[in-house]
Amino acid sequence: MHEVTAPPSSHNAVVAFFDVDNTLMRGASAYYLSKEAWRRGIVGWRDIARFAWHQFRFVAVGENHKHMMNARERALEIVGGHSMQTLIELAETIYERDILPNLWPETVDLAKEHLAKGHEVWLITATPQFVAQVIAERLGLTGALGTRVRAEDGLLTGELEGHVLHGPEKATVATELAERVGADLAECWAYSDSSNDIPLLSAVGNRVAVNADVKLTHHAQTMGWQIMPLNRAGLKEARKRVKRQAKSVRKSSR
Template sequence: MSLKIFDLDETLIAADSVTLFGRFLLSEGVVDERFVEQESLYMDQYSAGKLDIHDFVDFFVGALRHLPVSDIQKMMPRFVESYIKPVVYHQGQARVKHYKEQGHDLLIISATPAFVVKEIAALLGIENVLAIDLVEEEVAGQSMYSGEILGTPTFREGKVTRLRSWLASNGASLKDSTFYSDSSNDIPLLELVDHPVVINPDERLLLKAQQDNWSVLHWKN
């Protein structure tokens, strides 16, 4: 059996999970409209290939620094139920189910903080996750996110670095591997696998896919 790798946002779900989480935090009274507006600017930078991932994570986690990690975890089921379930790509869900039935190893690798990705991965039935790990610090006896990234961020070439480390730790290989992604930020990893597949690609990624004869799929929610 081979490794089947998925990006998360706009690949398995028809949205950006960080954007949705921002809206969820707004509905919970944790952030205000200014946070949502600033997050949108960061997403524009991501789409343009100009995002500073450390700057973004510091901003994103800044809204949560006053909350213990345990309190954040208690919020996640409500977020997944109300904001994620409605935007799961049915085609992606079917593809995951098919691969699981065939006995393939599945992995989500995402540039979104791990505490978000792991909840969505559980919904989709995918156990293996590589995402942005966050530094935790103890404050008044409670574990809190500091806003700093722990280790190499799973972003652009960092996805390749983290994947290679994961493969070594798990005795796995990229033989006959497949990677699904929507973003030109993931070109380094798409170039690494045997079967790159692009989902609803942005303009730059579509051009790359056409030049290199990659598979192009168009999924609808």
């Protein structure tokens, strides 16, 4: 199970869930993690070449379940034996140099639109938790749900704590979070580019296919879901929908 650490909230909470790779940013964040690990001598040329191939394929043709799982698992393996503080510092480095320049401004602006409505905005991603958390903190979002690595005596083992946060697992964790913060999933939102996130998108009342792959585009069209192209017109329409349809939440004065 993935630990949900959100504080208790009022029962009128609304959550907007955002996928990271190819939704919030261009490319796969695990690739940048591996590249920085190589710079620091944690992995060798063979590892970085493998990750470079995954990154190229991901950007060119979209997410493939088998390749994605292999990349995620290898990215988690390479952190074994290192302290959490070391990995947080690594994540902060890749955020500034690699992730920030590759953020999609349209999706970031949409996340901030939800914050302006009083919504909680959570990243939900197969990316390692320590990377997702840095992204969320730097963007001023509520929090992040990512794949966790087991730690013993302050050192990461390289083994997963629970499952890779992917596919149906995202829907499960999103449901747990909604219950924790007192949100009605029918009022919540989810944004993703991948057909692998159909379970997550189906779990909420408001779903948006962002920069969608072919399979998700077809499914969204069939189901009548909103499709948001990554351009100014797409952002404008998505913002209008949030302003028009999303429930505003007043923050408690306590």
